[in-house]
Amino acid sequence: MSNPNRIATINLPAPSRVGQATAVEQSRAVAEVHAAMVMAQQVPRNIDQAIAEMERSCRQMGLAERAFYAFPRGGQTVSGPSIHMARELARCWGNIQHGLHEMRRDDEAHQSEMQAFAWDVEKNTRVASTFIVPHKRAANQVLTDMRDIYENNTNNGSRRVREAIFAVLPPWFVERAKDLCNQTLEAAVEKQGLPQRIQEAVKAYAGGGITQQQLEEKLGKPVAEWDAADVTQLDVLFRSLRRREVTKEEAFPSASQKVTPDEIAASPSAQPPAPPTPADNPAADTTDSPTPQQEDPPAAPQSADVDTEQILALIVGEWEARGGTKQQLTGVFRKAMGVGHREAAANKLQAFLAQLREGKHQPAGGAK
Structure with missing residues (x-):
């Protein structure tokens, strides 16, 4: 009687002429894959043991400190589980192979063709990406x-490997690991003492030229209101800075990158349009109109300047209160009004301000 769990030998077609080294390598690769699938079926994973192993690993500071990454994108901070967590979870879950291959290198075009993969051998689920x-x-x-x-x-390549591993792992397994690593980090903060950890965090950032005020702006609250979760967030960002995953300028934009009322008020849009001349309006009756030699044109009303500056100041105040930056305001205004803020007339500024107060426009990562 045949064994239903027995895996049949796979006979792959082979070219008629191959070298000895090529033939040996082909046979070795086929035998390695075949052996991995056989062992995965004969020794399947024990989910209870995998969970226990994962929980034990996530309670260790050595993993928890490297479990997350953080970097800015689109005006907000993007964070998530790192490649270090992915590899450890793959080890705990068992019967998973993962890796990165350089398939081709082109030195003339200055590029490499890479492939990242993760393979759950037991379930025969494989995720791969070529880039x-x-x-x-x-x-x-x-x-x-x-x-x-x-x-x-x-x-x-490590980022693609990370995503491939998470694609073959159960989502609940990954989420449980993330929660435990966060708990480990916060427990370490509370054990050492929150005031001391806050002081150490401020001092560590100061060594890199980042002030306490910048940290407060990053978290959106004064240092007196920081809690263990805030310190943990700063720790994750600090390690990303140290690993050069993000630059200081990206994580902490300077004040020059923010919108100020003076910058927008000084733009050409702050100036009212010049009154039309007879040449611009030939249909107008110019019989009794004075020529430029006879009389200077009347001065433009100054109230338009004042109104425009006030509207611009209100827009800037509303936008910065939501944590927006100069680049964001420029892009959002142009998308909403169909014109840049430097070319916009007062009526468009008023319309945008009304929409902003209604909550129709929000900076990415800002207050909702």
């Missing part, structure tokens, strides 16, 4: 050193 990694850094700096290229490929 191109340019050999470049910020500001289009081309990389030529072999070590720089390797590190660049690894950094880009």
